[in-house]
Amino acid sequence: MIEVEHLTKRYGAHTAVDDISFTVEDGCIYGLLGPNGAGKSTTMNILTGYLSATAGTVKVAGYDITEEPLEAKKAIGYLPEQPPLYPEMTVQEYLLFVAELKGVKHKKDRAAMVETAMGRTGLQPMQNRLIRNLSKGYRQRVGIAAAFLGEPKVIILDEPTVGLDPAQVIEIRGLIRDLGRTHTVILSSHILSEVQTVCDRVLIISAGKLAAQGTPEELASQLAARGTLSATAKGSREEILAAAEQVEGLTDLHITAEKGGKVSFTAVCEGGSDLRGELSLALAKAGCPVLSLSADSMSLEDVFLQLTESNDQKEVTDHAGDPQA
Amino acid sequence: MLAILKRETKSYFTGMIGYVVVAVFLAVLGLYFTNQNLMFASSDFGGVLYTCTILLLFLLPALSMRSFAEERRAKTDQLLLTSPVSIPGIVLGKFLAQMAVFCVPLLAAAVMPLILTAFGRVNLVGAYASLLGFVLLGAACISIGTFLSSLTENQIIAYLATFGVLLVCYLMNGIRSMFTSGSLLAFLVFTAVLLIAAILVGVTCKSLVAGAGTFFAGVAALFVLFTVRPAWLLSAFNAVLSALALFDPFTNIVSGMFSLTAMLYYLSVTALFLFLTGQTLERRRWN
Numbered sequence: 001m002i003e004v005e006h007l008t009k010r011y012g013a014h015t016a017v018d019d020i021s022f023t024v025e026d027g028c029i030y031g032l033l034g035p036n037g038a039g040k041s042t043t044m045n046i047l048t049g050y051l052s053a054t055a056g057t058v059k060v061a062g063y064d065i066t067e068e069p070l071e072a073k074k075a076i077g078y079l080p081e082q083p084p085l086y087p088e089m090t091v092q093e094y095l096l097f098v099a100e101l102k103g104v105k106h107k108k109d110r111a112a113m114v115e116t117a118m119g120r121t122g123l124q125p126m127q128n129r130l131i132r133n134l135s136k137g138y139r140q141r142v143g144i145a146a147a148f149l150g151e152p153k154v155i156i157l158d159e160p161t162v163g164l165d166p167a168q169v170i171e172i173r174g175l176i177r178d179l180g181r182t183h184t185v186i187l188s189s190h191i192l193s194e195v196q197t198v199c200d201r202v203l204i205i206s207a208g209k210l211a212a213q214g215t216p217e218e219l220a221s222q223l224a225a226r227g228t229l230s231a232t233a234k235g236s237r238e239e240i241l242a243a244a245e246q247v248e249g250l251t252d253l254h255i256t257a258e259k260g261g262k263v264s265f266t267a268v269c270e271g272g273s274d275l276r277g278e279l280s281l282a283l284a285k286a287g288c289p290v291l292s293l294s295a296d297s298m299s300l301e302d303v304f305l306q307l308t309e310s311n312d313q314k315e316v317t318d319h320a321g322d323p324q325a
Numbered sequence: 326m327l328a329i330l331k332r333e334t335k336s337y338f339t340g341m342i343g344y345v346v347v348a349v350f351l352a353v354l355g356l357y358f359t360n361q362n363l364m365f366a367s368s369d370f371g372g373v374l375y376t377c378t379i380l381l382l383f384l385l386p387a388l389s390m391r392s393f394a395e396e397r398r399a400k401t402d403q404l405l406l407t408s409p410v411s412i413p414g415i416v417l418g419k420f421l422a423q424m425a426v427f428c429v430p431l432l433a434a435a436v437m438p439l440i441l442t443a444f445g446r447v448n449l450v451g452a453y454a455s456l457l458g459f460v461l462l463g464a465a466c467i468s469i470g471t472f473l474s475s476l477t478e479n480q481i482i483a484y485l486a487t488f489g490v491l492l493v494c495y496l497m498n499g500i501r502s503m504f505t506s507g508s509l510l511a512f513l514v515f516t517a518v519l520l521i522a523a524i525l526v527g528v529t530c531k532s533l534v535a536g537a538g539t540f541f542a543g544v545a546a547l548f549v550l551f552t553v554r555p556a557w558l559l560s561a562f563n564a565v566l567s568a569l570a571l572f573d574p575f576t577n578i579v580s581g582m583f584s585l586t587a588m589l590y591y592l593s594v595t596a597l598f599l600f601l602t603g604q605t606l607e608r609r610r611w612n
Contacts, residue, residue, distance in 0.1 A: 048407040052610040072471045073409040084404035086332070100328035101408045146404070319477070 001026050001154055001184050002047065002287065007056035009042050016042040018208040019056070024154070029180040031199030032188040039208040040188040041081055044158050047186075048078040061153055074103065077152035077183075081159055083143030087132035091123055091142055094131060095149060102150025116144040121175060137168040144172070148179060155179055157187040161194060173198050192304055204304060228296045229276060230256070233265040235288030240265070243286035247278045262291060269295075327409065329418030334425045337388070343426050346384050350430035353380055358437050368447045370438045371455035371579035378459075378572055381466050382495060386487035388423045389470025390480045393602070397478040408611070412603045413456055416471070423467045424460075431460065451581060458578035461591035465571060466491055468598035475605040484511040494571035501566045511562035512551045 002024035009017040017039045024030055032040050041198040045051040045107060047058055048145050049065045049072060058065045063072040084095060095117060099110040118124050126134060140160065147155050160176065161169045176198055179185055195202055196216050204211040204219070210220055229250075233240050237255065240263045244253055252268040269275045281292045329510020337343030357373045396402040416476050438452035470487040477483050493500070519540060520560065550558050571594065574587035 045403075050403055050406050051609065070409045070411065073407060077408065078403070078407045080400065080403045080407075082400045084399070084401040086336065086399075086401060088336055089332075097328055097332050098404070098408075101404070102329075103409050103411060 002186075003057075003059040003062060004043075004047070005057050007043065007046060007058065008054050009039075009046060009051065010054045015208055017053075020205070020208075020210045021056075022203055022210060022213060024184060024186060026184055027180075028175065028184060028200040029194035030184075030186040031202045032186060032205060033190070033192065033195050033202055034188075034205035034211075035190055036095070038205045040190075040205055041158055042186060043205065044078070044156055044186070045080075048075055048076050048156055049309070050078075050080075063224055074150070074278065075153045077102075077147035077150065077155045079140075079143045079155075079157045079160060081162075083139050083146075085139060085142060088130065090128050090130055090136070091118070092127040095145060098146040099149045100222040102152075104150055109312075113149055113151075114232075117149055120148075122171075129197045137164050137172075139174065140164060140168075141175075143177075148183065151181070154184045154186065159190075161189070161191070169194075223281040228266050229279065229293065230264070230266045230270050230296060231279065231283075231293040232262055232291040233288045234262055234291060235283075235286070236261075237263055239274065239286050240283065241289050243282045243288060244279060246316050247275055247282050249273060250275050250279065265267065266296075286314055326414035326418040329405070329410070329415060330425070331419050333392075333419055334512065335577075336564060337422065337426045342387055342391070343429075346387055346426060347429050350384060351433055353377060354430060354434055366444070367446065368441055369483045370441065370447070370452035371581075373437070374434070374455050374459045375579045378462070379495070379577065381463060381493045382488060385423075385427065385463060385466045386491070387531055388426055389467050389474050389487060390483040391474065392419045392423065392471050393475040393606070394478050394480045395482045398480075402606075406606070412606050415606070416599050416603045419442050420464075420471055424464060425473070427463050428460065428466065431456065434459075450452065451583075452524030454583045455579050458575045458583075458591075461588060461595075462575045465591045465594040465598075466601070468595040471600060471606070472598040472602045475583075475602045477546065478572070491571070494569055497566060497570035498573060501570065509551075511558050512547060514559070514562065515547055515591065516544060519547065 004023070005021050007017055007020045008015070019235070020039075020043065032043065034040050040148060042051065045140060046053050047060070049069050052066060058072075060072040061075040063075070065072045086097075089097065089175065092114060095114040096110055099113050104110045104113060109137060118127055122145055123138070123141055123145060126138055131139065134142065140163075144157065144160065157176065161172050164172060176185060176187060180198075180200075187195075189197070200211065200215065202216055202219055203213045208211065237258055241255075244250060244265070249270045250267045251270055253265055254267070255263060255265045257264040267275075267279075276293055276295060280293055283290050337346075354373070354377055357376045358370075361367055361373050361376070362370060393402070406412075408416075430465075434456060435453075438447055438449055441447045441452075444451070466487075469490055470483070473486045473490065474480075474483040477486070507593065523536045523540035523543065526539045527533060530536070547558070574584075574590050577584065578587055
């Protein structure tokens with residue numbers, strides 16, 4: 001649906017987007033995740049043809065966005081960070097205008113389309129209000145309704161839930177999931193839980209580079225490989241530490257609690273191996289019964305922090321097609 | 326394009342600007358029509374329009390100031406530029422909406438010469454030729470204003486810049502008479518213009534060499550011209566100045582010299598500035 005190849009955008013000496021390549025497939029909800037200023041909005045602005053890339057190509061539904069902009073733009077509905085609303089128009093007027101702008105020819109079609117869009121976004125009670133008088137949440141809904149007018153194949157939403165109250169956030173997320181059934185959706189966010197709950201696939205962008213991509217679970221398991229173990233065993237501190245240190249590949253031992261002859265500790269498995277078996281054997285040999293032992297998989301949050309904090313020198317990793325990683 | 330045209334025209338009349346512009350125009354037009362045509366019993370309708378040209382300086386920038394500046398400030402340009410509408414379509418839609426508002430008071434003006442026929446013989450051809458000239462003059466002013474509005478996101482700056490440019494054009498006849506003698510002055514002015522052009526070249530190419538090269542090559546050429554054929558320089562200078570006298574051809578039309586050249590002049594000024602507006606929008610995507 002969307003093919004992005006070696007996309008680069010420079011503002012003078014500052015590189016906002018640095019050699020990003022990815023493909024967006026039909027019928028999924030994609031999340032573009034990254035800290036503020038990572039280049040999410042710039043990427044989206046280039047995908048929609050609002051900005052031009054310094055280098056690289058973007059193809060939407062097979063059309064190059066710079067060479068056949070009208071065809072490509074027809075396939076896209078875009079909600080920018082700040083919804084592009086005209087305050088002096090009513091909700092209905094505005095949506096009718098957008099429908100006409102998107103090239104919906106017949107007046108009847110436009111009216112029907114706007115009616116459905118308002119129904120889906122719950123805007124009907126507000127249809128004759130001036131946009132000027134709407135609350136932030138309703139403005140956002142008008143923006144989303146406008147984005148899917150004209151039956152685009154892809155809907156691109158830039159931080160659709162920023163500035164909304166929690167109830168509205170839940171509502172908008174529901175709406176996005178609903179849209180995801182009929183459209184390909186790309187949304188950007190810096191809120192992890194949002195991406196984790198809404199999106200099928202995640203692209204993590206950091207400092208203008210694509211740091212990782214995959215499903216939320218893949219990304220989490222990718223770093224869980226370098227996982228931590230947490231265990232509780234009966235015995236004295238010295239016995240347990242001595243036993244654990246004998247397990248090869250187990251490092252970073254930390255005692256987290258010590259109480260009534262029970263010791264809890266965490267350790268890191270090097271090289272991605274699962275050392276639970278070895279650890280329990282070693283502890284048993286030392287005469288320390290294991291009370292609990294578990295491997296902690298990382299949440300998307302940990303993945304995100306690891307990737308975005310130490311990204312400067314890191315190679316771009318692609319784990320989309322490699323679930324073993 | 327049609328969608329933008331409709332929305333823009335409507336938006337001028339949901340706010341105050343459209344009504345104010347139309348009202349002021351009608352008031353002044355009516356005043357001069359009553360005064361010159363009805364009370365002094367003159368059949369010269371062109372003269373009324375001629376008196377009204379000064380109004381264009383104040384009123385048309387008020388229409389054009391918001392066209393692109395406001396879109397950019399409110400970031401609604403993101404909607405237009407990501408919709409399946411071409412940039413010429415956007416520019417043309419906006420321009421035609423302003424023309425539509427501008428033409429509302431002129432509908433009244435179109436009736437005025439007919440009223441005069443009730444009192445005697447009226448040169449209708451002259452009157453309507455003047456009206457056509459007036460519309461084209463307005464179109465040129467609006468396109469200049471639209472272009473300047475596309476350069477900024479502040480409506481007030483757009484208004485003042487447009488007013489300033491139109492004022493200079495309006496006064497160009499007087500300014501030109503200051504430069505009738507002395508090709509040294511022409512040389513200096515051309516050099517200054519060249520310096521600005523060279524700086525622009527240098528900035529766009531991001532190379533000092535290109536800028537300096539343009540400047541020195543240009544100055545050398547100018548200097549040769551200045552020493553060998555000073556009269557050429559002066560006449561070229563005068564030609565440039567008279568091309569900037571936007572209101573002059575209209576004066577000629579009013580005084581009975583209807584010419585295709587004048588019409589073409591206005592049409593090309595309009596086309597040029599609309600083209601430049603499109604280029605500005607296009608260019609902004611690359612910055």
